Amino acid sequence: MAERYYTSMSRHVLRYYCKNPNGPARDVESWNACHAVLNRLSDSEREIVLDIHGNGETVMSAIQRLSRERRCDAKRLWDLMNFVDRSIAKEMRWT
Numbered sequence: 001m002a003e004r005y006y007t008s009m010s011r012h013v014l015r016y017y018c019k020n021p022n023g024p025a026r027d028v029e030s031w032n033a034c035h036a037v038l039n040r041l042s043d044s045e046r047e048i049v050l051d052i053h054g055n056g057e058t059v060m061s062a063i064q065r066l067s068r069e070r071r072c073d074a075k076r077l078w079d080l081m082n083f084v085d086r087s088i089a090k091e092m093r094w095t
Contacts, residue, residue: 004085004086004089005094006085006086006088006089006094006095007085009089009092009094010084010085010086010088010089010092010094011053011059011085013027013030013031013033013034013088013092014034014049014053014084014088015053015054016030016031016034017030017031017034017035017038017053018050018053018054029092030092033088033091033092034088034091036091037084037087037088037091038050038084040087041084045080048066048070048077048080049080049081049084051066052066052077052081059081063077063078063081
């Protein structure tokens with residue numbers, strides 16, 4: 001399936017959020033949108049999303065690693081990432 005037009009921007013916002021967990025350094029709107037979306041997730045979902053984007057590896061390799069570590073289906077992790085990407089896009093009014 002092709003990547004949606006907002007996916008790269010959404011993931012950029014997530015990486016920015018992971019680098020500035022205590023508040024925005026510059027881009028307040030993006031940080032606030034990401035913060036709002038992550039606060040709507042459960043603690044375990046939030047931990048997964050932050051782990052995927054916070055350690056500097058590609059999304060694909062992070063999902064493969066987490067799938068092995070947590071013994072869960074990679075499709076479930078991809079579905080979570082797609083949901084978060086879409087939610088950030090809606091929060092930022094990109095969709």
